[in-house]
Amino acid sequence: QVQLVESGGGLVQAGDSLRLSCAASGRTFSSAAMGWFRQAPGKGREFVAAISWSGGNTYYADSVKGRFTISRDNAKNTVYLQMNSLKPEDTAVYYCAARYRRNAWFHDRVNEYDFWGQGTQVTVSS
Numbered sequence: 001q002v003q004l005v006e007s008g009g010g011l012v013q014a015g016d017s018l019r020l021s022c023a024a025s026g027r028t029f030s031s032a033a034m035g036w037f038r039q040a041p042g043k044g045r046e047f048v049a050a051i052s053w054s055g056g057n058t059y060y061a062d063s064v065k066g067r068f069t070i071s072r073d074n075a076k077n078t079v080y081l082q083m084n085s086l087k088p089e090d091t092a093v094y095y096c097a098a099r100y101r102r103n104a105w106f107h108d109r110v111n112e113y114d115f116w117g118q119g120t121q122v123t124v125s126s
Contacts, residue, residue: 022096
């Protein structure tokens, strides 16, 4: 089993920055591809960003490209999401997810991930 714990959310103003962290435990972190998703009230869970096990490949939703950066530190078993130039439409609960499968990876699909954190709230005021 894998435990994922997100932190770093909060209330900020438009244009501000936040860095989310997701600490993993329970299995070899460096074997996992990691993703960040978000869910706004009344909406489905949507893809934000993903990173391969080595960190060599990163992927972003069009809505956050150029503003958000995903990274990982395998020595610390942690994945990060640096969020700059935040907008009110970024308001959501943000979840990190881990994937240990070795088949083809459709990184933007919710059902591609094996384990999920409990989420952290990000609220951006205008």
